Amino acid sequence: MDQLVNEYVRYMLVERGLANNSITSYKQDIVEFVAFLKQLGISDWQRVDQQVILQYMAQLKAAGKAKSSITRFISAMREFYLFLMQFHYVDTNPMLKIDLPKPDHHLPAVLTEQEINQLLMQPDPTTKIGLRDRTILEVMYATGLRVSELIGLKLSDLHLDMQLIQTIGKGDKERIIPIGTVAIEWIQRYLQLSRPRLLGNHRSNHLFLNARGGGMSRQSIWQKIKHYVAQTDIQKNVTPHTLRHSFATHILENGADLRIIQELLGHSDIATTQFYTHISHRHLSAVYDKYHPRK
Structure with a gap:
C-alpha cells in the first residue's frame, strides 16, 4: 500500500505538475488513512470498500476534525482512486458513493x-x-x-x-x-x-x-x-x-x-x-x- 502511495506522489509531481502544497496535503491525508487501514489489518487497496471509508470519516468527525479537513480527505481519496483505477491497481472505486459534507456557511473574520x-x-x-x-x-x-x-x-x-x-x-x-x-x-x-x-x-x-x-x-x-x-x-x-x-x-x-x-x-x-x-x-x-x- 505504501508503495502505491509513493507512486501516486510521483505521478502528481511529474505527470500532473501539481503545486507542492497540494501534493503534501494529499499525501498526508492518504498516509493517515493507510495507518488506519493497517490498524484494521487491511493491507490491500482492493479490500477497501465504502464502509471502511465511512468508518474512517466517522472517526475523523469524532476526533473533532473540521468539515474542511474531511472534505480535503475525500478530495484526496477521489483523486487517488482515479489514479488506482487508471493504472488497474483496483477493480472498483469506493469513492463514487462518498458525498462531501455540506459546508458551514459562515463569514470569515474581518478587521476594521x-x-x-x-x-x-x-x-x-x-x-x-x-x-x-x-x-x-x-x-x-x-x-x-x-x-x-x-x-x-x-x-x-x-x-x-x-x-x-x-x-x-x-x-x-x-x-x-x-x-x-x-x-x-x-x-x-x-x-x-x-x-x-x-x-x-x-x-x-x-x-x-x-x-x-x-x-x-x-x-x-x-x-x-x-x-x-x-x-x-x-x-x-x-x-x-x-x-x-x-x-x-x-x-x-x-x-x-x-x-x-x-x-x-x-x-x-x-x-x-x-x-x-x-x-x-x-x-x-x-x-x-x-x-x-x-x-
Whole structure:
C-alpha cells in the first residue's frame, strides 16, 4: 500500500505538475488513512470498500476534525482512486458513493480599519525582527496575498519603481499586483536596514528572511500574527487569511469592482469572490442602523 502511495506522489509531481502544497496535503491525508487501514489489518487497496471509508470519516468527525479537513480527505481519496483505477491497481472505486459534507456557511473574520492600524503598530520597527514583521503585515494588507504567496516572494518579484509585485498563486498561476506607496516605503526600509542583518553570511533570494537567514515558513507567519494580536484588544480570531479578507472587504466597501477584486486575489472563479458582497452588505446594514434617523 505504501508503495502505491509513493507512486501516486510521483505521478502528481511529474505527470500532473501539481503545486507542492497540494501534493503534501494529499499525501498526508492518504498516509493517515493507510495507518488506519493497517490498524484494521487491511493491507490491500482492493479490500477497501465504502464502509471502511465511512468508518474512517466517522472517526475523523469524532476526533473533532473540521468539515474542511474531511472534505480535503475525500478530495484526496477521489483523486487517488482515479489514479488506482487508471493504472488497474483496483477493480472498483469506493469513492463514487462518498458525498462531501455540506459546508458551514459562515463569514470569515474581518478587521476594521482601526483594528488593522492597531495590529500594524505592534511590531517594534527599531529592531531587525520588528521591522521585518511590520513590513510583512503592511504587505499582506496592501496586497491581499495568501501566506504561501508571501513567503514565496523573491527579490526579483519586486517592481517597486512601477508599484507592482508579481507572485505565483494557486495552480502555479502568475499574477501582477499593485502595491501602495506606504507598503513600498516599508519594504525599502526593510531592505536597507533589516534584511542585510538577517541574511548575514548566507545567500537567499527570498524577500522575507528568518533569524537564520533562510526563507520563512507558513507556521512562523501564523505565530507572528497571533503574537501581535494578543498584544491588542482585538477579540476576533485573526489568522493570516484575515488580512486577505480585510484587504478585499475594505476595497470593496470603498467602491472597487468585484472583477477587479477577483483579479487581485487570484480567484479563478468569480463565485469565489462574490461572498465578499455578503460581508459588504453586513457593513452597509451596520452603517444604516447607526446613521439613519428612522431605522
